[in-house]
Amino acid sequence: MKVTLCREWAFFRTDYNEEYDMLYKFTNMIGAPMFRNGQVDFSYSQLIKKDNDDIWSPDVFLNAASDEAPPMQVNDGFIGGGHGQPSCVTICAPNHNKTLADFGAVYVDEEGTKFTIVEVINGDYLKLISENIGESVTKYQFKLEIVGKLTFLSNGEDKGDIIPQTQTPRSYLYSAIKHRTRKVVGYKDGVAKTVLNEMECDYAEIWEAYDIKNPATVAPAITAERPEGGYKHQPFVGDFGETMITLDQKFIIQPDSTIIVDFTVNKIMDVYINFVMGVMYQERGNLFGGGVYRFLSKLKPITTPEGTFDFSTPYPLRNGAYPNHVMPGREYRKYPDNPFDRIIDYFRNGDGKDELAFTCGYLPVYDGHPEKRKDFVDEIALIYKTRKAYPFFASGNHIDSFRGVAYRKYFKPANRSSVYSVYFEGKKYIYFDFFEENTLTFDVKGKVSLFEADGVDYKIENGKIIAKGSKGYATFIEE
Numbered sequence: 001m002k003v004t005l006c007r008e009w010a011f012f013r014t015d016y017n018e019e020y021d022m023l024y025k026f027t028n029m030i031g032a033p034m035f036r037n038g039q040v041d042f043s044y045s046q047l048i049k050k051d052n053d054d055i056w057s058p059d060v061f062l063n064a065a066s067d068e069a070p071p072m073q074v075n076d077g078f079i080g081g082g083h084g085q086p087s088c089v090t091i092c093a094p095n096h097n098k099t100l101a102d103f104g105a106v107y108v109d110e111e112g113t114k115f116t117i118v119e120v121i122n123g124d125y126l127k128l129i130s131e132n133i134g135e136s137v138t139k140y141q142f143k144l145e146i147v148g149k150l151t152f153l154s155n156g157e158d159k160g161d162i163i164p165q166t167q168t169p170r171s172y173l174y175s176a177i178k179h180r181t182r183k184v185v186g187y188k189d190g191v192a193k194t195v196l197n198e199m200e201c202d203y204a205e206i207w208e209a210y211d212i213k214n215p216a217t218v219a220p221a222i223t224a225e226r227p228e229g230g231y232k233h234q235p236f237v238g239d240f241g242e243t244m245i246t247l248d249q250k251f252i253i254q255p256d257s258t259i260i261v262d263f264t265v266n267k268i269m270d271v272y273i274n275f276v277m278g279v280m281y282q283e284r285g286n287l288f289g290g291g292v293y294r295f296l297s298k299l300k301p302i303t304t305p306e307g308t309f310d311f312s313t314p315y316p317l318r319n320g321a322y323p324n325h326v327m328p329g330r331e332y333r334k335y336p337d338n339p340f341d342r343i344i345d346y347f348r349n350g351d352g353k354d355e356l357a358f359t360c361g362y363l364p365v366y367d368g369h370p371e372k373r374k375d376f377v378d379e380i381a382l383i384y385k386t387r388k389a390y391p392f393f394a395s396g397n398h399i400d401s402f403r404g405v406a407y408r409k410y411f412k413p414a415n416r417s418s419v420y421s422v423y424f425e426g427k428k429y430i431y432f433d434f435f436e437e438n439t440l441t442f443d444v445k446g447k448v449s450l451f452e453a454d455g456v457d458y459k460i461e462n463g464k465i466i467a468k469g470s471k472g473y474a475t476f477i478e479e
Helices: 215-224
Strands: 002-006 009-015 020-027 041-049 060-064 072-074 077-079 085-092 106-108 114-120 125-130 151-154 166-173 177-188 191-194 198-200 203-213 243-253 259-267 273-276 289-296 302-304 307-309 342-349 354-362 381-384 389-391 401-411 417-424 427-434 438-443 448-461 464-478
Touching (some): 085 114, 177 198, 259 273, 342 389, 417 464, 427 448
Antiparallel strands (some): 002 009, 002 198, 072 077, 289 342, 427 464, 438 464
16 A cells, blocks of 8 residues: 655555556645634545556546535534534625624624624625524524624724625534644554655554534634734634534555544533434445445335335435435334444446445444444434435434444445455454345455344355345354
8 A cells, every 4th residue: 555645635545456556535634724624534536557656647536525524413513524513694794894803803783692703704794603592501502693783892993883784694613623633644564654745554544533612612712812902813713612522533544445434422511412423425426327326224115205215225316316305213224223334335337237336334343333323323314315425323312422433445246236345453344235136255264253134045165155145134254
């Protein structure tokens, strides 16, 4: 494997098959835009021929992305990942005369609600957030409309009224996070080394850790810390306020192109966590001209106003109806004590054959084991009209601290069936799925045990798992 750092990007080149290497590009490895989170995020996946040394000119495009760092939902608002707190009001107030010196200034609208300037966008636009109107600092809520004009109250240089001409509610308060760690580490012969430029290694990790700030504490801190005469340089909003949740995660880029995300969430304040995702991804393109078909594991057919959708067999993403917005609950679990754990998108060619597949899911380790996870997953996933994938690791605010392991990988499927493996901490997790009658084999070298199965016959002999099914799945663990 070869790792290359260039400005804010990190490139990871791994083996894929005899002809191609896989090339992953991550972004936001250094710094942070002033009014963005600057979270580590996936940028693109491409195939590059073995003899092509130019990582800027790969050979086969797989996908480009701009928002695959999963947020949480806290007190009914997305936050973390690429999301700021969606509770600001952006206004157009032409020639408002506010400057950086008025960052943190407090105004009051005609209903007596206080609003704080949290961004002077330009000479005509401002972003403000109201005071907390919720029950407490942990049950925060914000007013999403300014009533009438805004009158100066305190902590600003220009004391003139602000008269909004237009208002855009639910604007993001950025940055919602403050990084503690963000770096790339390569491992060669068991020795770890921070990557500064390029490195040939056995495998690599991205270390990322950040604090999510309680948005009810941010504006008061900006105002309280405002110096006499106002700020002279734009401060980073993530430096203000109190931490409510911490996230520590490692992206482990393996030599076979699998990506592992080992993540730990700790709740510092008693806020309500609606759900947490350890992985999220945008729909991949129709790479081979025959459509993209999505499979969701362990899920009953879902009934919505748009119709009934059965994702237990790969479902067409584009040439069929799709749910507008649904979060299936416990009643949609096919197995009451074994919640949904993975998604596979199959890419078909013009002849209707599966050419490539992309999967993401959660390994049955730590708090991701079904025996634990069954009790703290109320909603399974957000299935949304954009075809973006939002699989939930935890939902319903049942636990305050947890550790999970997610994975993402491309692999070559059989037609209407597939088998792939994911390696983590000395064990290989082997997943078989069948949608038509077929027999698949997988080579093994160690001790193999069945983890779970439904509708699949199998045997293990002569260093192979031989599995047969028409509609079902089986998961094995090799040690």
